[in-house]
Amino acid sequence: NAGVTQTPKFQVLKTGQSMTLQCAQDMNHEYMSWYRQDPGMGLRLIHYSVGAGITDQGEVPNGYNVSRSTTEDFPLRLLSAAPSQTSVYFCASRGLAATDNEQFFGPGTRLTVL
Amino acid sequence: QQPVQSPQAVILREGEDAVINCSSSKALYSVHWYRQKHGEAPVFLMILLKGGEQKGHDKISASFNEKKQQSSLYLTASQLSYSGTYFCGTENFPKTGANNLFFGTGTRLTVIP
Numbered sequence: 527n528a529g530v531t532q533t534p535k536f537q538v539l540k541t542g543q544s545m546t547l548q549c550a551q552d553m554n555h556e557y558m559s560w561y562r563q564d565p566g567m568g569l570r571l572i573h574y575s576v577g578a579g580i581t582d583q584g585e586v587p588n589g590y591n592v593s594r595s596t597t598e599d600f601p602l603r604l605l606s607a608a609p610s611q612t613s614v615y616f617c618a619s620r621g622l623a624a625t626d627n628e629q630f631f632g633p634g635t636r637l638t639v640l
Numbered sequence: 641q642q643p644v645q646s647p648q649a650v651i652l653r654e655g656e657d658a659v660i661n662c663s664s665s666k667a668l669y670s671v672h673w674y675r676q677k678h679g680e681a682p683v684f685l686m687i688l689l690k691g692g693e694q695k696g697h698d699k700i701s702a703s704f705n706e707k708k709q710q711s712s713l714y715l716t717a718s719q720l721s722y723s724g725t726y727f728c729g730t731e732n733f734p735k736t737g738a739n740n741l742f743f744g745t746g747t748r749l750t751v752i753p
Contacts, residue, residue, distance in 0.1 A: 568743045568746050569729075571740055584740065585742075627684075628684040628687075629729070629741055
């Protein structure tokens with residue numbers, strides 16, 4: 527099992543450019559989420575999904591879009607990048623059963639917006 | 641809904657002990673603890689559930705005080721491998737489906753020889 531994979535690992539954008547951060551998991555987890563990590567701010571939830579076709583906003587959704595067409599994939603889109611979106615982005619997945627306690631994180635994408 | 645962690649950072653010598661605290665202004669159902677090494681993804685350590693027992697993992701253990709809405713992570717006889725940033729993640733109600741985890745700002749632990 528590859529677990530949770532993310533691409534790319536690093537990305538530099540100019541202000542106003544758009545891009546998609548890819549996330550995939552092979553554990554058949556219904557729940558997937560995106561976090562951003564900034565110094566001193568911890569991990570903040572951007573968007574999440576409880577299954578294909580179902581997404582919802584987290585704590586800091588502005589400037590980001592998501593979609594979930596399959597159980598495996600959960601891409602995060604930046605429509606018009608801003609310097610404030612410079613951060614490390616983590617995708618995570620977790621099963622929905624009450625005993626599915628562990629949330630698995632991907633390796634992260636380090637994004638710099640100039 | 642973000643829990644508060646303290647201290648923000650701590651430096652230990654090998655063999656020393658440390659306590660990391662996590663508190664919430666809202667009633668908690670569970671507290672999750674994760675460790676993140678520099679440049680890597682957070683990794684799950686343990687979960688404490690409301691009404692559950694104190695957990696342990698080698699020389700790392702944790703407690704959960706439901707009334708005070710807080711949890712503490714205890715690292716005893718610290719090793720160099722314990723270095724990293726520790727995060728607590730909280731859930732406010734039982735997991736009946738999709739529960740979002742809200743993470744604290746982290747505690748950076750450095751263990752020196």
